Amino acid sequence: MSDTLQTASLEADFDRVIERHDRIEPRDWMPEKYRATLVRQVAQHAHSEIIGMQPEGNWITRAPSLRRKAILLAKVQDEAGHGLYLYSACETLGVTRAELTEKLIAGKQKYSSIFNYPTLSYADVGTIGWLVDGAAICNQVPLCRTSYGPYGRAMNRICKEESFHQRQGFELLLTMMSGTDAQRAMVQESVDRFWWPALMMFGPPDVESPNTAQSMAWRIKRDTNDDLRQKFVDMSVPQAQALGVTLPDAELRWNEERGHYDFTQPDWDEFMAVVKGSGPCNAQRIAHRKRALDEGAWVREAATAFARSQREDAS
Amino acid sequence: MTTGQKFSAGGGHGAIPLEGVSTGLGEPPQPEWPLYEIFVRGKRGLNHVHVGSLHAADDEMAVRHARDVYTRRNEGVSIWAVRADLIVASSPDEKDPLFDPAGDKVYRHPTFYDIPANVPHM
Ligand SMILES: [Fe+2]
Numbered sequence: 001m002s003d004t005l006q007t008a009s010l011e012a013d014f015d016r017v018i019e020r021h022d023r024i025e026p027r028d029w030m031p032e033k034y035r036a037t038l039v040r041q042v043a044q045h046a047h048s049e050i051i052g053m054q055p056e057g058n059w060i061t062r063a064p065s066l067r068r069k070a071i072l073l074a075k076v077q078d079e080a081g082h083g084l085y086l087y088s089a090c091e092t093l094g095v096t097r098a099e100l101t102e103k104l105i106a107g108k109q110k111y112s113s114i115f116n117y118p119t120l121s122y123a124d125v126g127t128i129g130w131l132v133d134g135a136a137i138c139n140q141v142p143l144c145r146t147s148y149g150p151y152g153r154a155m156n157r158i159c160k161e162e163s164f165h166q167r168q169g170f171e172l173l174l175t176m177m178s179g180t181d182a183q184r185a186m187v188q189e190s191v192d193r194f195w196w197p198a199l200m201m202f203g204p205p206d207v208e209s210p211n212t213a214q215s216m217a218w219r220i221k222r223d224t225n226d227d228l229r230q231k232f233v234d235m236s237v238p239q240a241q242a243l244g245v246t247l248p249d250a251e252l253r254w255n256e257e258r259g260h261y262d263f264t265q266p267d268w269d270e271f272m273a274v275v276k277g278s279g280p281c282n283a284q285r286i287a288h289r290k291r292a293l294d295e296g297a298w299v300r301e302a303a304t305a306f307a308r309s310q311r312e313d314a315s
Numbered sequence: 316m317t318t319g320q321k322f323s324a325g326g327g328h329g330a331i332p333l334e335g336v337s338t339g340l341g342e343p344p345q346p347e348w349p350l351y352e353i354f355v356r357g358k359r360g361l362n363h364v365h366v367g368s369l370h371a372a373d374d375e376m377a378v379r380h381a382r383d384v385y386t387r388r389n390e391g392v393s394i395w396a397v398r399a400d401l402i403v404a405s406s407p408d409e410k411d412p413l414f415d416p417a418g419d420k421v422y423r424h425p426t427f428y429d430i431p432a433n434v435p436h437m
């Protein structure tokens with residue numbers, strides 16, 4: 001059989017698997033573009049989990065009680081775990097974690113723009129759990145059914161853990177809202193800052209994302225940016241009411257006809273600027289990641305040397 | 316507004332660009348700690364089940380890392396860590412011929428046999 005004929009038949013097999021809503025597994029043949037799209041998406045997702053530890057990690061030493069400190073530590077540790085599940089899923093596509101980390105530090109691969117905003121008050125820990133992990137859940141639940149097996153399985157584990165993240169954040173805010181006026185003001189100020197970046201987490205409007213079609217056809221992606229954003233707004237409004245905070249959008253109101261809330265789009269120019277590197281914390285996040293990598297080098301080298309000497313002793 | 320760049324919300328924690336992002340495919344991998352596949356027994360009476368993989372310098376570290384990465388919420392009572400390069404697998408190219416012999420043996424299934432509905436416990 002000629003090479004082109006063989007590729008055509010492999011491609012037909014691949015298409016049939018996708019059509020049946022079945023999963024592609026690591027050693028299956030796949031189109032190079034499918035593989036490249038996945039590497040990019042899963043790597044950038046993994047980077048987001050790892051960089052995402054920094055804004056909240058900022059408050060671990062200053063959490064107001066041992067209970068809150070233990071919760072925050074567990075939450076940040078979960079995010080490290082999420083990063084590891086995803087890096088290992090990505091490695092099944094033929095890349096190494098070291099290589100991906102190198103690309104992150106060199107700025108050749110990105111992470112979610114939300115983590116380029118600073119955490120200025122302790123209330124931000126609650127707001128991130130409620131809104132940022134809440135938005136992540138909207139994005140992630142459909143990904144459990146993504147067409148690439150290892151990615152879907154990693155998402156399954158992640159989704160099981162995210163619910164704790166959102167609930168601990170909401171409960172933290174609820175506690176502050178039943179405190180003093182100053183505490184309530186802190187929560188409102190934090191929600192005012194994070195609402196718009198949280199809406200940006202779903203990406204630009206669908207008319208600006210024509211490529212979505214290919215990812216949807218391959219069932220890598222399952223919903224459009226606008227659908228996910230609307231879902232997030234609809235679920236956040238009653239939560240904000242229960243909390244007693246005001247979402248900072250004067251146009252936010254129920255639309256009887258659509259059966260959804262109408263809302264204002266976030267500032268997409270700001271989004272682009274943050275993605276391009278001029279967000280408030282871009283440089284700081286990458287510098288910190290690089291420092292952690294450099295300062296950990298001797299530990300990895302020592303472990304490698306120890307393993308080698310153990311092997312040599314045994315033989 | 317024109318962003319002029321393609322984004323996907325697919326990346327879990329948020330919108331990620333799809334263009335001008337290097338995938339790293341086709342470049343030589345650096346030497347790393349070996350890869351281990353991790354299997355966890357959820358509770359007594361169940362098989363160990365594959366849960367994912369990780370890198371570790373040696374066997375002992377693989378088990379410790381597996382505990383931290385895969386059993387933070389009492390997901391297991393026992394862990395197996397197996398060097399990935401020691402696993403023997405069937406080849407994906409041969410999957411049809413390999414599994415063919417089972418394909419036409421419907422008589423190996425209980426549903427192949429017609430038993431009158433009034434026969435109990437069968
Ligand atoms: Fe996460």
Ligand SMILES: [Fe+2]
Pocket residue numbers: 079133136162165
């Ligand atoms: Fe989370």
